[in-house]
Amino acid sequence: MGAGAGAGLLQSIRARIERAKIYPEAARHEGVQGTVELRFRIAADGSVEAVEIVRSSGSGILDEASQETIRRAGPYPLVRGWIRLLLAYRLDQ
Secondary structure, rough: OOOHHHHHHHHHHHHHHHHOOOOOHHHHHOOOEEEEEEEEEEOOOOEEEEEEEEEEOHHHHHHHHHHHHHHHHOOOOOOOOEEEEEEEEEEOO
16 A cells, blocks of 8 residues: 555544544533544454553543544554544534
């Protein structure tokens, strides 16, 4: 796979995750905002093999919602290795 194809694949995975993201109502109600840095691996069947918080948002609610979002957005196309991304939760968005 060429570099351009790999970048396009990662971009489509990120877009799928953003579409699956749900701002937790409890966090919204409490005015909690933040950004979670995660990494995850995709299994051969497209499911999420592992997901980890690299850097917490400072809110357990947002951290847990982010991990659930990664799992919910699958199945994914197979990409080898870890995928790292940021999920931002902003009240003005």
